[in-house]
Amino acid sequence: MVRLGRWVSDHVVAGVGLLVLIYLFVPMFVVIAMSFNDPASRAAYTLDGFTVRNWTNPCEPEGLCSSLVTSLQVGILATVGATVLGTLMAFALVRHRFRGRGTANVVIFLPMASPEVVLGASLLALFVSTAGGGVLGFGTILIAHIMFCLSFVVVTVRARLQGMDTSLEQAAMDLYATESQAFWKVTFPLVFPGILSAALLAFALSFDDFIVTNFNSGQTVTFPMYVWGVAQRDIPMQINVIGTAMFLVAVLLVVVSEVLRVRRERVR
């Protein structure tokens, strides 16, 4: 009985895990297949013939590439803004004692615990009541994105800082490094991986956001909003090209960083 139980836990769990992983990839396969699809009619979203035309003319559908550019601009600016503000906050929360830390922690946690509909709706209520509907656009999207990315940056950098050994900095100070030298030569390089993964997370969140953006975009169209728009009418296959390309870029980034990490460890 015990032996049977052990066999079950050894093999079945691994098998189920693998099945779940495949399940996660099923839509991905469809997206890749559809990027080579030659649809019989524009109205039907079905798999018909094979073509590379979607890949050679990614910008053919009107508005697709300009929406992509808007998303990249918002994503980059929001990432920079949220990463700078969030990193400063994480340092304050881990390295400094002051009154109101508990409150600050709760206020940072709350945006992550709020449904996106509420975040978007409340910002819309604020913008419209203070400045009227005319202000909605690139600026309001950016404000919203920095807001909801901020908490995720704080949490990610804070985790890195909390797990860090402060004795290295103290050693630097003991060896007559000034406070700023100790920070830039010891602390910052150690925290940097945390800041980098926080920035990547912020970019991914911003780039993919639809719900909050939809409330505060006015006439500005981001890539997810473009997809939402065409989803109600006829869907150009090129959105699958963009989807596949983004997937490939992300996988490439991860592979490169993993290779670099392994190489660095070998050098040590």
Next chain:
Amino acid sequence: MSGPAASTATSTETSTATPRKRRSIGWLLLLPGALWLAAFFVTPLVQLVATSLYDPNGSVEAGYAMTWSWGNYTEALDFYSEPFIRGFVYAGIATVLCLLIGYPLAYAIVFKAGRWKNLMLVLVIAPFFTSFLVRTLAWKLILADNGFVVSTFKTLGLVDDDGRLLATGFAVVAGLTYNFLPFMVLPLYASLERLDHRLIEAAGDLYASPAQGFRKVTLPLSMPGVVAGTLLTFIPSAGDFINSQLLGDTNQTMIGNSIQTLFEAGSYPAASALSVTLMALIIVMVAIYIRRAGTEELL
């Protein structure tokens, strides 16, 4: 999480020569971000509550008068109790499904993957770099009336001959489960990874069967991950309207759809009343849940 925080606290205190100066630096570092959150998270919430009490007869163009119309709430709940309940039920089912299929995956990554661990972890996250909406549209294709899933289900007798999967609760829950699964797997992975494997071995040495060892040792120790994962899955699903809009029809309207539609129609007071109710319900549920699970240190 509290352990490392406490240790850094003591070491920081011993290394600070001028606590007063340190305190002001802490405030200065916190200030820009705190102001941003105050201006664009806290203030909007206050404005949302205010809007929910405005005179419903106003309009965006003409402006609203503050009339403390508590009637907005009773009216909104009267009209939208059905999508409200449906939203919570769908989110609840999706969360349970995510836990049931996410736990084996996280467990397999930590205990069975060996040197493939990092690769598997990357694979969990990888599909999510493709746009949320593009992937949901892919599900629409997979579950389409002439697709192979529907025909398989028909052969197995799970669906009537003229039945369909799209525009059913099944499709919406499937979409929610798929879209929020990584939010379940990642916290579970983190808590299982932190777990001291010697404890499980010790259970085995003390003649616990693998099942007993799992139930009495592994599962209780992974509770922080379960709590974090269920919250990160339930909260966004409860307010989601994309899955219901793309994979369902008007019979699968969730509360997120109602809020979105009301805002688009310009009925700000009613939409705000619904949003405030949703937020309040979620906060109450989260507070009770965290207290019950005994993982306050999660925050």
